[in-house]
Amino acid sequence: MLMTDIIAKKRDGGELSAEEIEFFIRGVTDQSIPDYQTAALLMAIVWRGMNRRETLDLTLAMMNSGDTLDLSSITGVKADKHSTGGVGDKTSLALLPMVAAQGVRMAKMSGRGLGHTGGTLDKLESFPGFSSALTHEQFLSQVERVGFAIAGQTADLDPADKKLYALRDVTGTVQSIPLIVSSIMSKKLAAGADVIVLDVKTGSGAFMKTEADALELAREMVEVGRLAGRKTVACITDMDQPLGNAVGNALEVREALALLKGEYHGELEELCLTLGSCILTGAGAAKDEAEARAKLERGIADGSALEKFAEFIEAQGGDRRAVYDGALLPDAPVKYEAKSEAGGYVQHIDAEGVGLVSMHLGGGRETAESGIDLAVGLVLHKKRGDFVAPGESLATIHARSLESAVSAAELLRRAYTIGSDRPNDVPFVKAIIRAED
Numbered sequence: 001m002l003m004t005d006i007i008a009k010k011r012d013g014g015e016l017s018a019e020e021i022e023f024f025i026r027g028v029t030d031q032s033i034p035d036y037q038t039a040a041l042l043m044a045i046v047w048r049g050m051n052r053r054e055t056l057d058l059t060l061a062m063m064n065s066g067d068t069l070d071l072s073s074i075t076g077v078k079a080d081k082h083s084t085g086g087v088g089d090k091t092s093l094a095l096l097p098m099v100a101a102q103g104v105r106m107a108k109m110s111g112r113g114l115g116h117t118g119g120t121l122d123k124l125e126s127f128p129g130f131s132s133a134l135t136h137e138q139f140l141s142q143v144e145r146v147g148f149a150i151a152g153q154t155a156d157l158d159p160a161d162k163k164l165y166a167l168r169d170v171t172g173t174v175q176s177i178p179l180i181v182s183s184i185m186s187k188k189l190a191a192g193a194d195v196i197v198l199d200v201k202t203g204s205g206a207f208m209k210t211e212a213d214a215l216e217l218a219r220e221m222v223e224v225g226r227l228a229g230r231k232t233v234a235c236i237t238d239m240d241q242p243l244g245n246a247v248g249n250a251l252e253v254r255e256a257l258a259l260l261k262g263e264y265h266g267e268l269e270e271l272c273l274t275l276g277s278c279i280l281t282g283a284g285a286a287k288d289e290a291e292a293r294a295k296l297e298r299g300i301a302d303g304s305a306l307e308k309f310a311e312f313i314e315a316q317g318g319d320r321r322a323v324y325d326g327a328l329l330p331d332a333p334v335k336y337e338a339k340s341e342a343g344g345y346v347q348h349i350d351a352e353g354v355g356l357v358s359m360h361l362g363g364g365r366e367t368a369e370s371g372i373d374l375a376v377g378l379v380l381h382k383k384r385g386d387f388v389a390p391g392e393s394l395a396t397i398h399a400r401s402l403e404s405a406v407s408a409a410e411l412l413r414r415a416y417t418i419g420s421d422r423p424n425d426v427p428f429v430k431a432i433i434r435a436e437d
Contacts, residue, residue: 100147203240205351248377
């Protein structure tokens, strides 16, 4: 089998066989196929696409390119959640303890952030002593004992995706539904969960800018999950403005804790209840959405979800006192109000622009090797549809210096569009896609 023949076949619109796809992934993994040939096939896939069978075969080949997690030693149904990412997305911090408090175990592999803000692991390191470096045995034991664990992805889990994603990033081949589906689903399938719930963001701060593209991606991922024998559900949610009010690592931790304490009510709570309901019903822990929501809300009201989170932090070496005492989390020395120069209603917030403000302050990474400041970021006081008067604060900037705070405030003002008319409300959860849809 020759790689040049495979490239030419896809270039001309042909359908690749399972054997050809396996040959390609094997060559990517053992580096017997040079980068220039890999890039050529990736570009051919971008232009010509893949049908569902090809996408499934690509996903399974990538999943089997390295180790897969065997969760069979953990009792009960195991679930996993994935988000396509967005600004202010701290969902896992609140969702996992909410679900675990209801008896459904969550085994989650997470990553670090590159770009706007930190990833889930970065946020969790706001807790003194917390470590995401768990051995396979420690990971399984903690999921069984505590109800959930969040660890860094091992080097041997889906190595083909690591190689392909790095190459896609520098060759303009990221934007392809089959390649996105296989990248996400190969990792989720390799992680071994029985139930997979996907949060597919759409809007200015999301990778999928239009709802139509988000729906296509969601349907393909759900179908690939079904064909692979996993219960898979996808929720299409809004990312036309940041999720919640906090953007920045420790600040997002505080907001997630506020939700678990029953002190926060907004779209982050709605998202956690929606995703959590999909998990509980999929796992058979609730007969329908109404029962699932009631259970999740009760877990917040009685404190069991917050205590579950504290148990998790302690299990991974962190200081559980910081769950209850926010003064123990990183705190920036400068607090600066970014005041509006205009009056009217907030028409739009450029979510990506807000994320760049956090990165400007040091809350995100420009490269994988960059350091990250866990304390900095911003807390928005005005969201889409809110009225703002001239001189009123749009957000509080948390910074290391007054100079960086002032420049961040100027960047933030550019991210806001303010006009005389109040914009129409838009649904936060736009659709829920199940295998039968």
